[in-house]
Amino acid sequence: MPDLTRREFLFKTMLITGGLALASCEDEVQDEEPDYESPGMLLGDYPPKNVIIVGAGMAGLSAGYELTHAGHNVTILEARSRVGGRVHTHRNEFSDGHFAEAGAARIPPDHDMTLGYADHFNLPLDPFYPQSGFFVYLSENTRTLIPTNDFLEGRPWPTSVQHKDYVKIRGGTDLLPTAFAEYLADQIQLMTPVESITQNSGGVFVRVSDGTEFTGDRVLCTVPLPVLNRIQFSPQLSSEKLDAMSGGYNYASSTRLFMQFAERFWENEGLNGWGYSDWPEEIWQPTWDREGPRGILMSYLRYDRADELDALSASNQLEHVLNRWENVFPGIHDHVEHGSSHSWVKDEWSGGAWASPTEEQYEVLEHHIGEAEGRIHFAGEHASDYHGWMQGAIVSGLRAATEIHESASLLT
Ligand SMILES: Cc1cc2nc3c(=O)[nH]c(=O)nc-3n(C[C@H](O)[C@H](O)[C@H](O)COP(=O)(O)OP(=O)(O)OC[C@H]3O[C@@H](n4cnc5c(N)ncnc54)[C@H](O)[C@@H]3O)c2cc1C
Structure with missing residues (x-):
């Protein structure tokens, strides 16, 4: 859809399919805002950005959904062959x-x-x-x-x-992540483990296991802490994040x-x-x-x-x-x-069930875990106050989506 923003496209689609009342007041309706509402809808007009999201769990999917609705260009890179992460319904x-x-x-x-x-x-x-x-x-x-x-x-x-x-x-x-993914389908790349993330004044560069490099204005990283050290960050992340991802923030088995x-x-x-x-x-x-x-x-x-x-x-x-x-x-x-x-401890892309920090770990590191570092933003249940719940993943995903939505397109 080259000439329309996603928001405009949705609005026009709703008009075509009768999602908005057209019968007697077509001109008035055309001037109204689209009738799109979701629990985490992003508000305000900000410059569109190229956003790369690492991880198609509930944090990545909810953020990707809202950023896309707000007109940003989103790509989601997921290591597994399925979406949902720790939402995993065994069916086979x-x-x-x-x-x-x-x-x-x-x-x-x-x-x-x-x-x-x-x-x-x-x-x-x-x-x-x-x-x-x-x-x-x-x-x-x-x-x-x-x-x-x-x-x-x-x-x-x-x-x-x-x-x-x-x-x-x-x-x-799994019907919940599937519902997000159906909307985002062509923006999600499965079996695409991220191996390195580099940022500089020109942008942020994400390299995946087959050597392909993705370039964006912002990255949202939703990778659980026990497997975050499988990604090489350049420049290095803060000492607090390094501490948390090296076993300094306990996870439950x-x-x-x-x-x-x-x-x-x-x-x-x-x-x-x-x-x-x-x-x-x-x-x-x-x-x-x-x-x-x-x-x-x-x-x-x-x-x-x-x-x-x-x-x-x-x-x-x-x-x-x-x-x-x-x-x-x-x-x-x-x-x-x-x-x-x-x-979940043996799970290759989780390394644990949920963040379960000691009081001291929480006090010292909690604030740093979800803190953006330059162009890289962080979300996931570990970066929320609802450890071990989908609610935490979604709330943190929406918090990070808001940061990205409202940020300037270029860092100065
Ligand atoms: C046993 C158990 C029971 C639970 N019970 C409940 C419950 O009853 N109710 C409830 O609400 N919540 C429950 N939860 C919690 C809930 O499942 C999680 O909090 C939530 O799904 C986490 O979402 P997330 O996006 O933060 O992380 P994840 O779901 O882990 O998503 C992160 C994604 O990143 C991907 N990834 C990792 N590394 C890379 C990489 N290098 N490159 C690309 N992708 C990568 C992973 O494959 C994964 O898909 C439970 C969790 C567990 C484990």
Whole structure:
């Protein structure tokens, strides 16, 4: 679209497709601003810039979406063969069209940006937790059954909202990054790991693994800290960022182990396949609201427990969890079809589940992590106050998008 800005193009498209009322007041409508509104819409007219975004997770996608809408020329470079980053719905390894979340899954009611974009893209929401059946609590190998209402009134952890208030995106969390990506399609380059970023008074130059160089006015880097040191920056980043990306800003471990079953045998006992254990772990049945008979159970492990599981071979991981779960779902060994796991520490492009700094690390480094350095801006859940949430990725992405939008096109 050489002669139109994206904003003008969208406006004209809306007129053609009847998105705006044309019937009786065509002249008036033509003078109005486009009817585009999104939770993070960028306001004001600023010079258009060439922006290169590194990473197509929620931070990069939300920033890229809004910058594009505001008339900037955006290119997103992503190392993986898919968008979404730590939003990753596993779909291929299960039968009957079942799926399960390796990363982001539940959304609390105050995460206005996450919910706002789900609404913006018309993605329906469902309750996250089952609305019937017994939940299980396993402590010291003794199983207690918890009635539905008692569980729903409780909380996954003390400072969180109640179980009953969490929702999920119907059909899988990856539908949210996919919705952004459908709009940005021709601007995203997958399997394009960035290897170096150089800036000088003429611009910023991004080199990827096949040697191609991209030139821009600004770069937005959304790469998680544990894998940020795979990019060579010239000049070097600040000492605080170097510290944070060299292990000075802790990340949590998390691993999810999935098991598929030919039948939801736990239902024979009135169980819904959900609960907790004192290992500690969360037990989820991602298929609870989908047609049977097959079902998936998931063990959600964090911190030391995730590290313990990561140290085992794939078959030993499955056996380890099955052995413990004989006390949760008696007879489980007789029903399991297969298992698989996803470790975020072992994940090549994450190196950890989410930023989990000590109080001291947070106090010293938090302010520096999201701070722009010349033409390079920084975002991602680690650069927000919502560590471990899509909300943090989006809020930081929009903060950086605003910085870029409002910046002068050339540094002086
Ligand atoms: C186990 C787990 C459970 C979670 N549960 C929830 C939940 O229930 N609800 C919720 O809201 N959030 C949850 N989250 C958090 C949420 O998934 C993340 O906060 C959010 O997705 C992070 O987005 P991001 O854009 O900051 O980072 P990422 O999603 O990690 O995106 C960064 C992108 O950069 C790419 N990249 C890295 N290096 C390079 C490079 N050199 N060149 C090019 N690209 C590169 C990566 O491949 C990745 O796609 C969970 C996360 C995990 C791991």
